[in-house]
Amino acid sequence: MDRRDVLGWMSAGAAAGGLGFLSPPARGGQAKTQEEPPANSAARGLPPLKITDISTILTAPNRVRLVIVKVSTSEPGLYGLGCATFTQRARVVQTAVEKYLRPFLIGRDVDQIEDIWQSSYVSSYWRNGPVLFNAMSGVDMALWDIKGKRANMPVYQLLGGKCRFAAHLYAHVSGRDIKQVEDNARAAMARGYRHIRVQVGIPGMATYGTRVTNEPTNREVIGPTNPRYVWEPGAYLRTLPKLFEHLRSTLGDEIELLHDVHERIAPHQAVGLCKELEKYHPFFIEDPLPPEEKDHFHLIRQQSSVPIAMGELFNTQQEYVPLIAGRLIDFIRIHISQIGGLSPARKVAALCEFFGVKTAWHGPGDASPVAHAAQLALELASHNFGIHEGYVFAPETRAVFPGTPEVKDGYLYAHEAPGLGIDIDEKLAAKYPVTDDPPFDFRWGTTRRRDGTVIRP
Numbered sequence: 001m002d003r004r005d006v007l008g009w010m011s012a013g014a015a016a017g018g019l020g021f022l023s024p025p026a027r028g029g030q031a032k033t034q035e036e037p038p039a040n041s042a043a044r045g046l047p048p049l050k051i052t053d054i055s056t057i058l059t060a061p062n063r064v065r066l067v068i069v070k071v072s073t074s075e076p077g078l079y080g081l082g083c084a085t086f087t088q089r090a091r092v093v094q095t096a097v098e099k100y101l102r103p104f105l106i107g108r109d110v111d112q113i114e115d116i117w118q119s120s121y122v123s124s125y126w127r128n129g130p131v132l133f134n135a136m137s138g139v140d141m142a143l144w145d146i147k148g149k150r151a152n153m154p155v156y157q158l159l160g161g162k163c164r165f166a167a168h169l170y171a172h173v174s175g176r177d178i179k180q181v182e183d184n185a186r187a188a189m190a191r192g193y194r195h196i197r198v199q200v201g202i203p204g205m206a207t208y209g210t211r212v213t214n215e216p217t218n219r220e221v222i223g224p225t226n227p228r229y230v231w232e233p234g235a236y237l238r239t240l241p242k243l244f245e246h247l248r249s250t251l252g253d254e255i256e257l258l259h260d261v262h263e264r265i266a267p268h269q270a271v272g273l274c275k276e277l278e279k280y281h282p283f284f285i286e287d288p289l290p291p292e293e294k295d296h297f298h299l300i301r302q303q304s305s306v307p308i309a310m311g312e313l314f315n316t317q318q319e320y321v322p323l324i325a326g327r328l329i330d331f332i333r334i335h336i337s338q339i340g341g342l343s344p345a346r347k348v349a350a351l352c353e354f355f356g357v358k359t360a361w362h363g364p365g366d367a368s369p370v371a372h373a374a375q376l377a378l379e380l381a382s383h384n385f386g387i388h389e390g391y392v393f394a395p396e397t398r399a400v401f402p403g404t405p406e407v408k409d410g411y412l413y414a415h416e417a418p419g420l421g422i423d424i425d426e427k428l429a430a431k432y433p434v435t436d437d438p439p440f441d442f443r444w445g446t447t448r449r450r451d452g453t454v455i456r457p
């Protein structure tokens with residue numbers, strides 16, 4: 001079969017007026033279409049649609065660089081949106097979408113989501129990586145959005161329908177000291193949250209999840225001889241059990257407490273910390289180890305029953321499948337656009353269900369409202385949903401993205417609209433251009449030990 005035969009096969013269903021009920025071409029290259037769907041099929045009568053354009057929209061409301069992909073179709077006015085946000089390398093993703101995926105995919109049948117994903121995956125021969133996968137994610141989510149709009153159903157219906165009315169959220173709570181964390185936790189509880197992630201500052205340290213306490217006076221890139229953002233594990237490891245002890249004694253046992261180590265400690269320290277926190281029954285402890293140390297999760301599992309959440313940096317199935325199949329983690333924290341979108345994420349969710357792992361997709365502010373809407377669609381339809389990372393988008397971001405999912409009483413609610421239920425106001429988005437390359441956030445790669453050793457991350 002030469003290239004023209006294959007392309008003929010790909011488009012034969014659309015040419016025949018069907019929805020891609022295709023069989024391989026018969027000997028001699030003639031494409032053969034299988035039987036039409038029955039007359040009462042919802043599919044019958046839908047016109048064939050092609051991808052006519054793929055574009056990116058870069059916007060930075062609330063100073064977060066978001067990359068949105070818009071897939072236009074041959075039906076006037078019908079388009080889909082997807083999130084391709086790799087905020088640290090936004091323009092590289094833009095190039096991958098517009099210079100490479102766009103010409104590769106124009107003319108393709110919008111209904112062939114899986115094949116578009118699989119063919120895009122090998123389209124650059126060299127696979128994987130956050131740039132390619134974020135670019136593919138933008139297209140993939142947009143195609144699910146389009147399919148939902150065509151079916152006149154929210155995407156969660158296409159994924160199996162609701163298992164729950166809304167998704168439980170966790171609130172981000174931090175403080176410069178333990179007392180301030182308690183105060184902020186009480187405020188979150190008063191807003192209806194039943195799950196809170198707690199991060200406490202360490203004096204003189206640039207502690208993850210809290211305000212940097214030794215903010216440099218300029219944005220100079222630091223090096224081994226001039227550390228500006230300093231972090232050491234000792235004080236952190238001594239403080240964290242005190243934080244949990246204090247919060248349990250003051251807030252009680254009913255509130256669910258979460259914490260993100262953010263990979264900054266050594267394997268033996270991670271084992272010890274998990275054992276020490278066990279008596280405070282945390283909801284989960286996140287990323288006690290970096291991906292490079294994932295084989296050490298065996299040690300934590302052998303010595304502690306603390307629930308482990310892991311995975312926001314994972315990119316390929318070779319990284320996360322062993323931890324899931326080995327029953328070494330309890331919550332998968334994958335960033336959906338970092339693995340290529342909703343199509344691979346629904347497979348991960350199904351895999352996790354069989355191994356007792358719940359979903360807790362990574363969802364800070366650099367997962368756009370479109371990404372949160374896609375996560376929510378999957379969460380509503382996944383029996384093994386665990387928790388949704390709560391991020392309350394600023395009013396200007398919500399204005400750019402009409403249909404941003406609603407937070408109420410500690411839950412995230414979907415908009416009951418076809419597709420992902422979210423849109424973008426492109427004129428408003430243009431009022432928040434991405435202007436500051438290099439990035440807003442200079443801390444990645446610049447936080448170091450006192451002796452100048454860079455830390456991860």
Ligand SMILES: [Mg+2]
Pocket residue numbers: 260262286287312
């Ligand atoms: Mg994290």
